[in-house]
Amino acid sequence: MQILDYSHNPMLVFASLLVAMMAGFTGLSLTKGLSERNVMHRKISVALASVALGGGIWSMHFVAMLGLQLPILFYFDAAITLASALVAILVVGVALLILHFRKRTRTTLVVAGTIVGLGVLAMHYIGMSGLQLCQALYTPSGIALAIVSSCALNIAAFSIAYGKRTNRNIIVGTLFFGFAVFAVHFIAISGTDFVAIDVLSEVGPLISKEVMAIGVVLSSFVLCAAFLLTGITFSASPQPAAALQANANIAPEAGLEAKPESDEEAGTTVEPEALPAAADESVTEQTTSVTVTNKQIPYEQGGRTFFVDVDAVAVIRAEGHYTHLYTETDKLFCVWSITEAEKRLTPGPFIRTHRSFLINPSFVTGFERLKDNGVCHFKVASLEKVPVSRSRLRAVRDVLGI
Known part of the structure; x- marks a missing residue:
């Protein structure tokens, strides 16, 4: 051959x-x-x-x-x-x-x-x-x-x-x-x-x-x-009209910088920051009526919806138009946005430390002051540190008693 x-x-x-x-x-x-x-x-x-x-x-x-x-x-x-x-x-x-x-x-x-x-x-x-x-x-x-x-x-x-x-x-x-x-x-x-x-x-x-x-x-x-x-949605999707309207009703916080704060995880899109619902009486009345029945937070797993007690959640972190819930043992996916979570859970144990984070102070194991911001330390699943922005620093230190 x-x-x-x-x-x-x-x-x-x-x-x-x-x-x-x-x-x-x-x-x-x-x-x-x-x-x-x-x-x-x-x-x-x-x-x-x-x-x-x-x-x-x-x-x-x-x-x-x-x-x-x-x-x-x-x-x-x-x-x-x-x-x-x-x-x-x-x-x-x-x-x-x-x-x-x-x-x-x-x-x-x-x-x-x-x-x-x-x-x-x-x-x-x-x-x-x-x-x-x-x-x-x-x-x-x-x-x-x-x-x-x-x-x-x-x-x-x-x-x-x-x-x-x-x-x-x-x-x-x-x-x-x-x-x-x-x-x-x-x-x-x-x-x-x-x-x-x-x-x-x-x-x-x-x-x-x-x-x-x-x-x-x-x-x-x-x-x-x-x-x-x-x-495929390769670029960031626009915020829903309902969420934009909700944000429009909330006054911007004094001293908040226009420059976005970077998230710890590369490539993560964060929600625009909003003040607690107390900034507007109409929003306060609405969220108060909602949160009376919300002692649990829904999360998705295996195609089903489950619920976790509010007091068991240490950190709520923005992940695009959704959030992740961090407990002592689990990282859970929640369909709420960070803005919706804050509105639904106010009043409650959570305080905002950053445009991407709500924390439960009872889970904080340490606090570190940096130049013009800070870091809260945790011992929970898949998360050790949460950033504290400059505009939130004083409020977080007051809650922690430091």
């Missing part, structure tokens, strides 16, 4: 890289903020992201293979090609389920990256077996190199994208993921030889490889664009 020389169409190689980047951005963006959603929403988003990522991996591979130039005619078996696409979607789905339905640790990131790394290669070699009129030959060293590089690159990509779920990490993770899929394909090809197969009659494709590649690229971009438009 004579080994065939091969080359690649540069335009199709570049197009395959763009497909991988687009698919990576779509899939990683679709899964942003899922920890704050109910189970059904998470399942739907994971399914869409699996199609985007897995389909993008397959599309990148297929477009790159259409760019393969051999001195003989060749084409692909449709059933085997479809099977390779389904394998890619399946393994990505498994990895995303692990990342979004289990506690995210370094181990889960490694496991998810390894699953995707092996899945990318499984898709690649299954797709290569669908070649007709020629055959791919592999070497053990070539396969070993492809496995190691695929697992390592995908673990790195998922570690970047999921290490901290900020827009910056998603963009950097997208670039790394797209490069990883692209590099793994050509690393595997570099360890592959091609030989012609003798057949009784040659059957050529009914459509040219270039036209087929354009169709795959365009369909991939249309699919990803549809998912992006229907399933």
Whole structure:
């Protein structure tokens, strides 16, 4: 058997890289903020992201293979090609389920990256077996190199994208993921030889490889664009009209700086700060009537709504238009905004220390005065410190008796 020389169409190689980047951005963006959603929403988003990522991996591979130039005619078996696409979607789905339905640790990131790394290669070699009129030959060293590089690159990509779920990490993770899929394909090809197969009659494709590649690229971009438009809010969403009206009825605090205070967690969007309801008599009357029956705070878990006693909550922290409740043992997701929580729980044990935080002083274990602000220390689940802004410093010190 004579080994065939091969080359690649540069335009199709570049197009395959763009497909991988687009698919990576779509899939990683679709899964942003899922920890704050109910189970059904998470399942739907994971399914869409699996199609985007897995389909993008397959599309990148297929477009790159259409760019393969051999001195003989060749084409692909449709059933085997479809099977390779389904394998890619399946393994990505498994990895995303692990990342979004289990506690995210370094181990889960490694496991998810390894699953995707092996899945990318499984898709690649299954797709290569669908070649007709020629055959791919592999070497053990070539396969070993492809496995190691695929697992390592995908673990790195998922570690970047999921290490901290900020827009910056998603963009950097997208670039790394797209490069990883692209590099793994050509690393595997570099360890592959091609030989012609003798057949009784040659059957050529009914459509040219270039036209087929354009169709795959365009369909991939249309699919990803549809998912992006229907399933993602990548930028901060506007505040609801009801919340804006409520904020308009509350007078700004004297001495409050216009410059926003930074949140401790990178990428967290915080609610605009509002004064306690006592600043307006009409608001005071309204919130007092509401809080008579609110001795518990609702939180979402596993698609169900539960309640926690107000006195068991140490800190309420703004997370976009929602909040997290911190108790001694748990971090709970609450659908209230920080403004709504303050209105509903006034009068009550909570005081505002920062535009992003309400605290229960009975849980404070220490106070640290900084230059023009301060820090309250806690011993609760997933939280040790809460910032105290300059405008709140005196009120917090008075409550703490210091």
